[in-house]
Amino acid sequence: MRTTWEYHSSPKIVFGAGALQQIGEVAAPFRPKRILLVTDPGIKKAGIADRVLKLLSGYDVLVFDRVVPEPPAEVALECYEFARSGPPVDLVIGLGGGSSLDLAKVAALLIAHGGQPFDYAGEYKVPGPVAPLIAIPTTAGTGSEVTSVAVLTDVQRNLKVGISDNYLRSSVALLDPELTLGLPPYVTACAGIDALSHAIESFTAMSYQYVKAEGKPLFQGAIPICDALAYRAIELIAASLPVAVHQGNNLEARSNMLLGSLLAGMSFSNAGNAAAHALAYPIGGLVKSPHGEVTGLLLPYVMELNASVEPEKMKRIAEAFGVNVSGMSREEAALSASKAVLRLLEEIGLPTRLSQIGIEEHHLPMIADEAVKIERLMRNNPKQATAREYEKMLRKAL
Secondary structure (H helix, E strand, O other), rough: OOOOOOOOOOOOEOOOOHHHHHHHHHHHHOOOOOOEOOOOOOHHHHHHHHHHHHHOOOEEEEEOOOOOOOOOOHHHHHHHHHHHOOOOOOOEEEEOHHHHHHHHHHHHHHHHHOOOHHHHHHOOOHHHHOHHHHHEOOOOOOOOOOOOOEEEEEEEOEEEEEEEEHHOOOOOEEEEEHOOOOHHHHHHHHHHHHHHHHHHHHHOOOEEEHEEEEEOOOOOOEHHHHHHHHHHHHHHHHHHHHHHEEEEEEEEHHHHHHHHHHHHHHHHHHHOHHHHHHHHHHHHOOOOOOOOHHHHHHHHHHHHHHOOOOOOHHHHHHHHOOOOOOOOHHEEEEEEEEHHHHHHHOOOOOOOOHHOOOOOHHHHHHHHHHHHHHHHHHHHOOOOOOOHHHHHHHHOOO
């Protein structure tokens, strides 16, 4: 049994409407001679990248704007080679959604240490500090601006591969909710439900004392700091996600969603995710649905599975959703949390059944078998279920 826990985060967070205006002030302490700005074509087209360039007009800035969703390792290498095409880069800025921020992390890693992206796949494979990194999210979902993980796609094996190390955390996370105004409802919904999944899975993760892992796991299970961060994230997202989806220019809702995503990222990057994310990985190889949509769909079914072993925390989640649990039995109160998440999915227009995204019954054994192999996530799940138990759960979700 473990008797100690640790908490890690980005050393500096700048948050608030208009925070982007401070990018020059934020960059100055790094004394950069050359900056690499990593972003995607949509951010470039929307004029956000040009706003950043204008604010950094006194610096030599190299722009890589070819990030794609679920970026392959080849794109990360392309970005690295691009960064090497002149004087050395000594500051990286990631601007965009999770894919841009993850690619910026990998670029900062390769600039510092060279090699191939997958040389560092797994946990604690990064040999030392990466190039200084400023992360600026334009969606409220992944929390990548403060996490220790970068995910790339292995095209040959049709798999998502994670690089996980505390060295990957940004030097500064700069969050401006104005950058998320007007995001399409579907993008808002998928990103927001992903943030909710991060918050709920880290809040209900197995206690750090009982997580079975060799050495010191990066995802260590539930710890007191993460519980507090995750629960506040749940409260913010439960109240604000429907408004952000249906009122895209509501700055208060957007601010609360970005704060909820940030707090969830600060939590899950220490406590870890669990079964919903593990099951989403093999499903992601079968369908084209965004990651957030898949994890959000699975979340209430995993919560129902876990309710019997985490009844008190599930009850608190229900209360965060505004459910009146007085008069309910302990079991009813716990199960009401998963029902609240199902209602939220319906309210924001996301699927609640695997069949809606193209999963068929014959896929279920393979999904369960592959998911249970993802030990770094499954060991965190409060109920240690077998592959066949997960297969049974997936049938409920079909």
